[in-house]
Amino acid sequence: MQFALVCCIVFLFVRIVMKLFRIPLWLWLLFVVAGLGYAFHPYLLAQMMQMEQKRLLAQPEPMVEQMPERLDFGRQMADLRYLASDELAGRGTGQPGGAKAQQWLAAEFTHIGLVAAGTAGYLQPYQPTTGKAQLMKGAANVLGRIEGSDPALPMLVLTAHYDHLGVHQGKIYFGADDNASGVAALLALARYFKQYPPRHTLLFAALDNEETGMWGARMLFEQELLKPEQIKLNINMDMLSQNTQQQLIAVGSYHYPELEKPLQQLQQQSSVRLLLGYDRPAWLVGTHQDWTFSSDHREFHKRAVPFVYFGVPDHAHYHQPSDTAENIDPEFYREVSETLLDAVLLFDAS
Ligand SMILES: [Zn+2]
Known part of the structure; x- marks a missing residue:
């Protein structure tokens, strides 16, 4: 009722303005369309968001109760605790903790028996050239490889960033979930595939x-270590290690639809609630x-290489000093890590 009244008032107002200023009909129509769009905008947005939420949650509930134990999770947790320890002090790029993390990772890659794949052994040192990062000295990726049995096949690149915020205003930002969890999983997967x-x-x-x-x-691409x-x-x-709703998001299948099938298969093999999404632009899904x-x-993605990004939604400890090893959820983390092993196995088989 109120809406109809507003429409009538707007209509009368526009008619008067038209008479006074001789506004042509097409401009009048443009006003009407813009006005209606503006009026219905919140409604449309709400509808789009509801649809996207439904799409995400329409994925089947986990069909598996527990994942098998193929990874050495005890070792993986010890790695996570070390990466998120006082000693590594939040692994800030250019800080002593970051340099220690580099050396430790290179030593772990050696123990595992990976082929060195950096530009200086396992390391790929580089210097950022713009922004805040250009002040940071001693940045380096740590890279190791396991050769596939079929050399004709293109490679799978598993990535996890080991840097975090480091020490900031006297406080350590430990970065246990972000992203000691991803790096410890990377090491666990490397140990597994060295064996299989x-x-x-x-x-x-x-x-x-x-x-x-x-x-x-x-820098992987700019130094031409990798070609798309x-x-x-x-x-x-x-x-990978914190979520009260047991949700893990797999991002990327909107851009690379060929990934949807293997990811749906992964959903059915996993005990976590794996949701495919968080990859569609705002004009399709509201906010x-x-x-x-x-x-x-x-x-x-910028270089048109297909990707899947696995991660949990932001949480209370995100980018806080409280992102510590004590605050992760080990059981969820174990189930996620085994799910990621299945993901690599699936993509390796296809
Ligand atoms: Zn992160």
Whole structure:
């Protein structure tokens, strides 16, 4: 009723303005369309968001109660605790903790027996050239490879950034979930595939500088260590160990629809609530989040390399000093890690 009244008043007002200023009919129509669009905008937005929410939640509930134990989770948790310890002090790029993390990761890659794939052994040192990051010295990615049994196949690139916010105003930002969890999973997967060799070559990339402009991922391509045409898929892991609703988001199948089928199969094999989404632009889904450019996978996507990004929604400890090893959810983290192993197995088999 109120809406009709407003419409009548607007209509009369516009008629008077038209008479006074001799506004042509097409302009009048334009006013009407713009007015209606403005009036219905909140309604349309709400509808779009509801549809997207339904699409996300329409995915089947987990069909599996528990994942098998194929990864050495005890070892993985010890790695996470070390990465998120006082000693590494939040692994800030250019800070002593960041340098220690680099050295430790290179030593772990050696123990596992990965082929060195950096420009200086396992390391790929580089210097960011713009923004805040250009003040940071000593940045480096840590890269190791397991050769696939079929050399004709393009490689799978597994990425997880090891840097976090470091020490800031006297406080340590430990970054246990963000992203010690992804790096410890990367190491666990490397140990697994060393034992059970894959068909595709797997590149394990612990990346630097994600928090300050994703320079690590960018430099993989800018220093021509990688060429887009050599890569079948980027699997990016960033924040895997905290979610009260047991949700893990797989981002990327909107841009690369060929990934939808294997990801749906993964859903059916997983005990976590794996949701496919957070990758559609706002004009399709209202103000729902779009994580297409939110972590290192963005540098692969920019070069048209397909990606899947696995991560949990932001939580209370996100980018806080309270993101500590004590605050992660180990059981959820274990189930997620086994799900990621299945993901790599699926993509390696296809
Ligand atoms: Zn992160």
